[in-house]
Amino acid sequence: MxxxxxxxxxxxxxxxxxxxxxxxxxxxxxxxxxxxxxxxxxxxxxxxATPKSKSRMSVEFGGRRSGEFLSGVRKSKKPMKAVWNGVVLAQSEKCEIYDGTFYFPSDALNMEFYRSSDFVDNHPKLGRRIFYTLEVDGKQHNNAAFYYPSPTPKDAVRIANHVAFWKGVPVSPVGEEEESSGSDEE
Structure with missing residues (x-):
């Protein structure tokens, strides 16, 4: 045995x-x-049972140790823009940052490129998430933008109805070239 x-x-x-x-x-x-x-x-x-030690061997990401995240919403220090397929989808000096994601206010969006999507999901931390499909020059990028109508954590209320991007839509500071124009098609 x-x-x-x-x-x-x-x-x-x-x-x-x-x-x-x-x-x-x-x-x-x-x-x-x-x-x-x-x-x-x-x-x-x-x-x-397992105390967390502040090891010198921990890897630094964005000025903080891996596994440690800043909670709460903070303002972006620079004006930001989101570009896809060569078109500026959003640009603002009033972006909010939550868990490393940039959220643009609704007045900063070029709404002519946004189409409502039928896809809605429930994010485990932030609650109900509603998506937009992007359409530029006949190309569609399904569910590439999203927003939270009423995020559940109290420290995230400032991102309510602010739009964020993912799935190949780069967000970069205004004046800097984006790394990829993200001409993905779905």
């Missing part, structure tokens, strides 16, 4: 019994409650 099932895990380097780890002393994660159960029957939260 497997040593793990018998209640202990042997070390590969040592053969005597004093160098065995008891499985009953190891914390086991209770997946239903997000708790770790210790061998003595008591429980502790995952933050108590």
């Amino acid at each position: 497997n040593a793990w099932l018998e209640g202990s895990v042997p070390c590969s380097d040592f053969r005597n019994s004093e160098h065995r780890f008891s499985a009953s002393r190891r914390p086991r994660k209770d997946k239903r409650m997000g708790l770790f159960k210790k061998g003595d029957g008591s429980s502790q939260t995952s933050s108590q």
